[in-house]
Amino acid sequence: MKAAPFEYARAASLSEVCALLATHGDGAKLLAGGQSLVPMMAMRLVRPAWLVDINEIAELKFIAVEKDMARTGACTRQGAVERDHALAARVPLLRQALAWVGHVQTRNRGTIGGSLAHADPCAELPLVAQVLGARMLLRSGTGARTLEAEKFFAGPMATNVRPGECLEEIHWPAWSWRHTGSAFTEISVRHGDFAMVAAAAQVAIDGDGRCVRAAFGLGGVGGTPLAFPKIAGRLVGTRLDDAAVNDAAHAAATETQPGSDLHASAEYRRHLAGVLAARALREARERARSL
Ligand SMILES: Cc1cc2nc3c(=O)[nH]c(=O)nc-3n(C[C@H](O)[C@H](O)[C@H](O)COP(=O)(O)OP(=O)(O)OC[C@H]3O[C@@H](n4cnc5c(N)ncnc54)[C@H](O)[C@@H]3O)c2cc1C
CATH class of the missing domain: 3.30.465.10 (Uridine Diphospho-n-acetylenolpyruvylglucosamine Reductase; domain 3)
Structure with a gap:
């Protein structure tokens, strides 16, 4: 399929982008790398009247x-x-x-x-x-x-x-603690595909190995990516031992509301959420300890 007809403008500055958006309103879409927008236009899932190209704006x-x-x-x-x-x-x-x-x-x-x-x-x-x-x-x-x-x-x-x-x-x-470690992991059908479920974590520990800050989240298990600041806060003061990490990961997975599709059931996605959150937290902890 090919995109529906559209007008094209290549903006040279941010102020020109703003002026074009103000003129064309809802009918205009910004074109950046085109890696999502162009396929969606080709499938006619979106039909902008105007494409405002921002690629040349230094x-x-x-x-x-x-x-x-x-x-x-x-x-x-x-x-x-x-x-x-x-x-x-x-x-x-x-x-x-x-x-x-x-x-x-x-x-x-x-x-x-x-x-x-x-x-x-x-x-x-x-x-x-x-x-x-x-x-x-x-x-x-x-x-x-x-x-x-x-x-x-x-x-x-x-x-x-x-x-x-x-x-x-x-x-x-950017966190300023010396012993800060982070990790990202996911499961997808093939490498390079969007994640079925993804997990990201960052932790900071003091010289004694105690957690001074933790943050982690999950993707693919809700309408938006999810962060769990309250659960992560419970890790502060611990030594991020496996039991504490598994508890936090399990608590986060329990809060998710994933959907089912032909790739995986909601139940399997929730299971993955717990496994991947724990994996990301452990990897982040090991990186923090190694510094
Ligand atoms: C084969 C393939 C595999 C991919 N796999 C993954 C993957 O595993 N994970 C992943 O995350 N992505 C994946 N993508 C998508 C890719 O990351 C896209 O680059 C990204 O989603 C969109 O960035 P873009 O610059 O191409 O934006 P575009 O496609 O140009 O635009 C996307 C949307 O953002 C809007 N937009 C762009 N820039 C701005 C701006 N500055 N202000 C406001 N709105 C703006 C556009 O109007 C449009 O609605 C994949 C793409 C392909 C083709």
Whole structure:
């Protein structure tokens, strides 16, 4: 199948994007890497009247590593983020998650912002954003606002980005504890497919081996990626022994409401959620201990 007819505009600046979005309203869609949008248009699942191409906008493509966070421009390619060593040193979960996103070829085109705005509940980057508490900077003709990941994702393939807004940059918190470890794991039908269930975790321990901060979450088991801050908080002060980790993973899995499809039943997905959450937490703990 081929896409329905549409008009095309290549924007040269963010202000031009905002002006085009203001003019064309709901009928316009931003084109980033096209790795999700173009197939959806070809299948006629979306029929934008206007495509606003943001690929040539230099101000949307950058990686900046700062003291407490890293910032990435929305149109930064996933591959560029994966290959950035300074970023991987400060926010290692991004590189760990990107290894599971599609293929080298799709990561060379696909953008960070496109993946977040697409908001697939099984996608890896939205899960990382949710677990780390990333903040999204949104720009429109009337100004800018910031949304925390928790408020950004609204449901399957749905966000709280308003018509006329463009995701400009993403702020990824960086933990400063020396012994910080993170891990990402998932089960998919084939490597490179979207996850059936995914888990991400990050923990920090003090010199004595006690947990000072923990965060973890699950993808593919609800309408949005899920983080479990209250359950993770119960790990603080423990030595992250297997019993504590398994308890936390089990508690999180119990809170999920996965669906069933031809690949897996809800019950199997919930089982995977517990297994993968425990695996991610253990791997994160081992990395923290090894530093
Ligand atoms: C073979 C294949 C395998 C894949 N496997 C995976 C996988 O395992 N995991 C995974 O997560 N993804 C996977 N993907 C999808 C891929 O990660 C996409 O790159 C990503 O979902 C969308 O990014 P994009 O830059 O291509 O966005 P586009 O496809 O260009 O856009 C996606 C949506 O986001 C909107 N958008 C884009 N940029 C902005 C912005 N700055 N502000 C507001 N809205 C914006 C668009 O209007 C559109 O609605 C796969 C894709 C392919 C083709």
